[in-house]
Amino acid sequence: MKRQSSLVSESVLIEKLIQRDQQAFQWLYDQYSPALYGVVLRIVRDDDQAADLLQDIFIKIWKNLDAYDATKGRLFTWMLNVARNTAIDSIRARKTQPFAEIRTDAETVHIVDQEHSTEQPKPEHIGLKDVVNQLRPERKELIDLVYFGGYTHEEAAEKLNLPLGTVKTRVRAALQELKQLFR
Amino acid sequence: MNVTEYIASGILESYVMGAVSDQERREVECLSSVYPEIGHELNQLSEAIEHYAMFHSVEPPASTKDKLLQQLNFGQHEEVDDDEQTNDTIVRPMPVDMSSSHSHRTTWIVAACMGLAMLLFSFFLLSKLRTNQNALVSVRTRNDSLKTVASKLKADQVESAQVVALLSQPALKRIELKGNEKAPKGNLFIFWSAATKQVAVNVKSLPALPTDKQYQLWALVDGKPIDAGVFDADSTGSTTQPLNRSIARADAFAVTVEKRGGNPSPTMSTLLAVSPVKA
Numbered sequence: 001m002k003r004q005s006s007l008v009s010e011s012v013l014i015e016k017l018i019q020r021d022q023q024a025f026q027w028l029y030d031q032y033s034p035a036l037y038g039v040v041l042r043i044v045r046d047d048d049q050a051a052d053l054l055q056d057i058f059i060k061i062w063k064n065l066d067a068y069d070a071t072k073g074r075l076f077t078w079m080l081n082v083a084r085n086t087a088i089d090s091i092r093a094r095k096t097q098p099f100a101e102i103r104t105d106a107e108t109v110h111i112v113d114q115e116h117s118t119e120q121p122k123p124e125h126i127g128l129k130d131v132v133n134q135l136r137p138e139r140k141e142l143i144d145l146v147y148f149g150g151y152t153h154e155e156a157a158e159k160l161n162l163p164l165g166t167v168k169t170r171v172r173a174a175l176q177e178l179k180q181l182f183r
Numbered sequence: 184m185n186v187t188e189y190i191a192s193g194i195l196e197s198y199v200m201g202a203v204s205d206q207e208r209r210e211v212e213c214l215s216s217v218y219p220e221i222g223h224e225l226n227q228l229s230e231a232i233e234h235y236a237m238f239h240s241v242e243p244p245a246s247t248k249d250k251l252l253q254q255l256n257f258g259q260h261e262e263v264d265d266d267e268q269t270n271d272t273i274v275r276p277m278p279v280d281m282s283s284s285h286s287h288r289t290t291w292i293v294a295a296c297m298g299l300a301m302l303l304f305s306f307f308l309l310s311k312l313r314t315n316q317n318a319l320v321s322v323r324t325r326n327d328s329l330k331t332v333a334s335k336l337k338a339d340q341v342e343s344a345q346v347v348a349l350l351s352q353p354a355l356k357r358i359e360l361k362g363n364e365k366a367p368k369g370n371l372f373i374f375w376s377a378a379t380k381q382v383a384v385n386v387k388s389l390p391a392l393p394t395d396k397q398y399q400l401w402a403l404v405d406g407k408p409i410d411a412g413v414f415d416a417d418s419t420g421s422t423t424q425p426l427n428r429s430i431a432r433a434d435a436f437a438v439t440v441e442k443r444g445g446n447p448s449p450t451m452s453t454l455l456a457v458s459p460v461k462a
Contacts, residue, residue, distance in 0.1 A: 022257040034240035172193035
């Protein structure tokens with residue numbers, strides 16, 4: 001099943017999910033679990049923990065579907081946020097000094113990224129890989145730090161030893177570039 | 184607000200990156216639903232992040248899916264939830280509805296009663312007003328008639344006072360004149376005071392005259408008639424009317440019928456009565 005074609009009937013999918021349709025859930029899982037798992041794995045960097053978290057995340061999505069408001073954002077974006085927040089919460093709760101540790105985590109993000117994306121590339125994302133590699137390294141670094149590391153702008157500025165204004169400008173530039181690349 | 188500036192501020196990028204405060208998040212969600220340009224930009228940025236996440240996809244262990252399928256309850260959501268909801272909706276609003284509709288009915292009854300009372304009271308006031316208006320009209324009529332009476336009484340009183348003044352003059356003489364064959368029932372009195380030279384007439388009975396005629400009194404002094412004033416017979420009735428001529432001497436008084444306003448000399452053919460003044 002292609003994601004593009006299914007987006008057209010996203011409202012039908014949500015309707016079926018709210019009706020607790022098993023087929024709809026299976027489709028949702030098959031479609032999005034690799035992306036969510038990838039995000040979680042990059043945040044927690046532990047296969048077992050990531051698998052447990054993925055389970056929690058889909059239960060959360062399942063229970064909170066009623067609360068999802070299509071007018072406030074896209075379904076996949078919403079699911080990504082659930083996954084990301086759950087994963088970041090878990091590492092912040094687990095670590096006594098999350099702030100200091102995240103810094104070192106973030107430095108290893110690239111390694112994890114390389115491992116997983118090169119070892120298990122999804123066929124439909126091969127084209128994407130070229131696209132993402134066009135992204136300027138300093139911008140990619142910042143996206144990874146903020147999006148996968150859960151850094152605030154202030155924390156990222158401290159981490160990268162950059163002025164806060166530069167970080168904000170760079171985050172915007174990175175997203176704009178990403179937007180253009182995927183157009 | 185400036186939409187372009189807002190889009191350029193970088194807040195949307197921070198939002199899709201999950202690096203905004205709760206307040207900023209609500210702000211972005213609100214503004215993106217209000218301004219289509221913001222919504223469009225947010226959608227594109229979300230798509231970019233989605234692609235980016237897709238790019239980092241990793242196949243999860245197959246066991247995770249199996250665990251989930253075992254753990255979740257499929258096809259039961261509607262029954263359970265709907266039962267709870269319908270129970271709730273039946274139980275909760277009923278007493279509220281009852282009391283509110285009851286109190287509404289009471290309110291309506293009270294309002295209706297008050298309205299009716301007001302209506303009756305206004306009818307009462309209206310009838311009262313009409314009665315008062317009628318009373319006022321009758322009082323005015325009576326007042327008018329009383330005024331007429333009062334003014335007549337006043338005029339009479341003035342006249343009486345004049346008569347009294349006249350009659351109380353010193354050396355007043357009273358001369359009775361009787362009508363001749365031209366006025367057989369004619370009868371009048373002349374009051375004359377030589378001291379004050381005033382003359383007054385009291386007509387007891389004289390024939391009515393045409394409107395262009397008047398009676399004229401003459402004082403005869405040494406056989407010559409002197410104008411002593413004019414008077415009317417019917418309008419004055421039996422009252423005494425002073426005449427506006429000064430008569431110092433008179434041997435006799437005579438009455439003739441003359442044109443209205445009187446003549447300088449008497450018309451002898453109309454002589455009605457004559458009487459000498461007794462010394």
